[in-house]
Amino acid sequence: MALISFAPHTGVWLLSTARTSYALRTDETGAPCHVAWGPRLTLAEAAELAVPLAPPASSFEGRPAVGEELPVDGGARYGVPSLQVRLADGSRAFEWEPAGHRLDESTPGTAELALAYRDRGYPLEVTLHYRVHEDTDVVERWTVLRNAGDQELALPRADSAAWTLPALPGHRLSHVTGQWSAENGLHREPLPAGETVLTSRRGVTSHHANPWVMLDAGDATEDQGRVWSAALAWSGSWRITAQRTPDGRAGFTGGAGHDGASLRLAPGEEFTTPVMAGLFSEGGFGAASRAWHAYTLAHVLPRPRETAPVLYNSWEATGFDVEPAAQAALAARAAALGVELYVVDDGWFGGRRHDRAGLGDWTPSPDRFPDGLGPLVGEVHRLGMKFGLWVEPEMVNADSDLYREHPDWVLHVPGRTRTELRNQLVLNFARSDVADWAYGWLTRLVAEHGIDFLKWDMNRAFSEAGWPERDGGADRLWTGYVHHLYGVLDRLRADHPNLRIEACSGGGGRVDLGILARTDQAWTSDNTDAADRTRIQHGHTQVYPARTMAAWVTDVPNQLTGRTVPLRFRFHVAMAGLLGIGGDLSRWPEDDLAEAAELVAEYKTVRHIVQHGILHRPAGPDGNGPTVVQYASPDGEEALLLAWRPPLPHGTPQRPVRLAGLTPGARYRDARTGAVHHAAVLTGYGLPLGLPARDWASTAVHLVRVPEGGTA
DSSP: OOSEEEETTTTEEEEEOSSEEEEEEEOTTSOEEEEEEEEOOOHHHHHHHOOOOOOOSSTTTOBOSSOBSSOBSSSSBOSOOSEEEEOTTSOOOOOEEEEEEEEEOOSTTEEEEEEEEEESSSSEEEEEEEEEETTOSOEEEEEEEEEOSSSOEEEEEEOSEEEEOOOOSOOEEEEEEOOTTSOOEEEEEEOOSEEEEEEEOSSSOOSSBOSEEEEEOSOOOSSSBOEEEEEEOOSSSEEEEEEEOTTSOEEEEEEEOOTTOOEEEOTTOEEEOOOEEEEEESBHHHHHHHHHHHHHHHHTOSSTTSOOOOEEEOHHHHTTOOOHHHHHHHHHHHHHHTOOEEEEOSSSBTTOSSTTBOTTOOSBOTTTOTTOSHHHHHHHHHTTOEEEEEEOTTEEOSBSHHHHHOGGGBOOOTTSOOOOBTTBEEBOTTSHHHHHHHHHHHHHHHHHHTOOEEEEOOOOOOOSOOOTTSTTHHHHHHHHHHHHHHHHHHHHHHHOTTOEEEEOBTTBSSOSHHHHTTOSEEEOOSOOOHHHHHHHHHHHTTTSOGGGEEEEEOOSSOTTTOOOOOHHHHHHHHTTSEEEEOSOGGGOOHHHHHHHHHHHHHHHHHHHHHHHSEEEEEEOTTSSSOEEEEEEOTTSSEEEEEEEEOOOOTTOOOOOBOOOSOOTTOEEEETTTOOEEEHHHHHHTOBOOOOOSSTTEEEEEEEEEOOTTOOO
């Protein structure tokens, strides 16, 4: 079956993935109308669902609140609009008129459909784009808007896509909420009647919510049930609105922007919304997550097949007190543990001695590095490690040479106080001169000092979001900022193909499919407490793969929570993602250093399974037992089980853990104990964890398939 097919007699377009179908048509009014999203259909079967638009139940109802591919503001529509228009003459409506289509099948394994429309009375053109790939059930959607007239127009809302669910007996919404140091709190709750808005108005993805949703009928579990989900590839302000209508239907719409900010289109100007990708799965939340992970690895990350190195970051050891000799000593200790990437954090540049000065002056501090960074970089490379730096290109301190020279470069509103958060202001990346300045010093820094890795931070939300030098700047900066951010990252990577970049925003404040298309990994949270991290990482992996999840082992008592947990527990939690170490190695006892070296070596033997394997969640962090995650290699040859048990009431039973992703009929040897297990037993009855009877117990079980005919 073709990826995209069309039935002229019914007007139905059918998008076919490996296991699912998405169907739509242009209805009798000329509007793009949803037909189906779910299990596989043929064109004939989809046509059976393409019924004419039913008249409203009463004169009070108007057009159905869900069911259009991009609901507009206008006519007898009273649901959530995905597109709102404000024209120069005061008109506020949009009327669909079909204007043709394009089908692009030039890329093997991929097909893209563009459905063109225009307003019946005004020069606004809207093109709906759909793309499918043969290796994923994800459907990518976006919208292109073009002002074909000679006067500016405004779009208070311009979403990427709207999604309609079939009629269900109930509706449950899954999403994450949180705050700094407590990101990704997973919520599954009944979808209320009316409208539920998830959003960020901060100019960045935010710690408080993440731009994805999952909906089900209320009966899905980790392993069973139908789930509909979508994720937005955007790193600025965003909004997703889910709605449940009085007639029992549900859907959601989402895109860039937030209430109060309009998208402006000058004559001839065109705007392409970010991609909003959707996925239907019949295998519960776990299957949905695995499908998102596979999609991200195949179609989002720039270098998904690369093996991420074990990292050390100097922040907890030195803070702002960055001295070459102390850094070299830490680097030697890190190398002895088996670390492969050494990262110098904040404090290496300009007059940076605290968080009140120096941001914006991105040259090595002359009194601390009189010979530049070269000697330290050379020493780190001599020790066999790559070298990385922390940077925060989007920020400036008022006490800096940059701000004294360019006070107009920050977001500001004339006559209003320039609010400083964390003693810093936000540079207006929507300005081309600011973006070009950032790109210039970054590419020189990497080239001149042999930098292998950048931890790109962004530590505060927007305030006084104005751009007084530009007409309509207060509206234009929100999208222009993100586009220029993406442009700087894209140019930097083009200049330095081997450079690795970590996305960071005060922890997990900027994690989304848009930033992950331009970076290699994300800093999940500033909270490195291992107990808290099990929940934070659980929420992260609902959509994003372990390959993107940076996780550190840091000192105890933890700087944030004051909690003390064993070193092995901390390592096992961090081994669930991209392992890093962030403690003060100069203070670690010899016994801890020896144990850490063993655990780093152990991680290296299994990281290919974590970073490139298939994730299963046998037991989440909210049960009455240990949290358990499992990674299986795609070929079924290996599996890794990680389990962490926090303090539990005495007498809590220990239950075997059932595994998944193993080769039927095979046998697997425990790499540590040598015990051999049958796959049928592991998947059907489970593996006893054998955790010690103490608080903060943990384990890592590496299973390797025994060759056929091999001896136990």
